């Protein structure tokens with residue numbers, strides 16, 4: 001039996017495994033596939049600052065945690081400093097960039113406005129632009145390697161792994177999560193943490209847990225720019241892309257009418273970063289799943305067109321790969337980190353476009369709460385905020401005395417201090 005079973009070997013599950021194992025807990029990580037199989041292996045690896053919103057205070061601790069990770073593992077996962085250049089296409093865009101500049105400065109990040117000639121000094125191929133905001137001293141990681149760095153750190157800390165093992169459901173008895181059921185075995189646990197990203201939706205449904213995890217799909221194009229076209233360490237973005245509100249707007253599921261009209265759902269913003277091998281990673285799109293099958297091509301095409309608005313020569317750069325990832329998100333754009341339903345059941349998911357950045361800080365917050373209750377979890381991240389009356393489930397013994405049924409009456413969930421909804425398996 002493990003003190004904690006973690007479902008999901010993405011950055012969220014693995015970073016939390018590191019934190020818990022370092023504090024002495026025995027930890028087993030279960031993944032249906034392998035580390036990085038989900039969104040974590042498909043990100044752009046940018047650890048961008050936020051000038052407003054609930055992540056502002058979390059950015060510097062996250063950067064610090066990535067430096068500690070670099071010290072802990074014998075693996076270069078591409079932790080590098082960079083300069084973010086927020087490019088403004090026109091005056092209206094520049095107004096938004098200036099608002100971000102003010103927010104970043106108020107939050108203590110150094111940022112400055114550049115005119116077009118200063119932008120061209122930094123990146124000769126860019127333009128025409130109305131101006132830009134430069135944010136020096138941001139950090140990036142290699143999107144492919146960062147998950148392995150977290151896995152290595154978790155192994156060093158003593159965590160164990162079950163890969164290729166899908167968690168089918170969480171078994172709950174006497175109001176307490178006790179087991180994770182896989183096709184081959186039941187894994188006993190002191191506590192269970194669900195960190196399975198978008199792919200855990202069927203696990204949540206089978207376990208009757210009221211967390212509306214959505215998928216926000218994003219496409220990235222790997223490009224091969226000519227030597228010198230991308231300045232090492234410069235990240236080109238547009239203003240406004242990092243705000244959680246952007247996720248909220250993109251996470252709205254399509255309607256039947258959207259399908260009927262073949263509506264384009266993807267929101268696209270220019271984001272280009274150089275990787276250490278000289279290639280570039282060009283993005284990015286956001287669209288709620290499910291979309292009709294034609295949408296991916298349109299999203300990739302829209303990314304290419306948006307990039308050409310800022311760098312005309314990009315049209316000649318070979319595209320060496322196109323890939324998609326699905327960001328786990330919740331309807332309000334914020335993550336769910338904390339207790340969910342029965343006793344000893346925890347969740348950390350919905351980090352949307354900032355999961356790589358937030359992984360180490362959310363891991364610490366969750367470990368504080370799990371190992372040393374009540375811990376101090378941000379109320380805005382409370383998973384219980386989605387447990388509406390229509391989803392509430394009331395305990396009612398069946399003939400075996402262990403089944404659950406739906407009820408409209410809220411149930412006070414002991415140990416959590418709030419009403420919550422969940423189901424109990426009788427297996």
Ligand SMILES: Cc1cc2nc3c(=O)[nH]c(=O)nc-3n(C[C@H](O)[C@H](O)[C@H](O)COP(=O)(O)OP(=O)(O)OC[C@H]3O[C@@H](n4cnc5c(N)ncnc54)[C@H](O)[C@@H]3O)c2cc1C
Pocket residue numbers: 007008009010011012013030031032033034035036037038039040041042043044045046047048165166167168195196197198199200201203217218219220283284324325326327328348349350351352353354355356357358
């Ligand atoms: C195009 C794109 C660009 C991005 N760029 C950035 C960026 O620049 N910076 C940033 O900070 N973030 C970025 N992100 C977001 C980031 O990648 C995600 O927020 C983060 O990877 C989510 O991690 P996770 O561990 O929650 O989920 P995932 O990485 O999806 O991992 C979940 C894991 O759980 C496993 N799993 C699920 N269900 C089960 C089950 N029932 N049983 C067993 N295993 C299960 C899956 O196999 C998977 O391995 C980007 C995402 C995309 C798609």
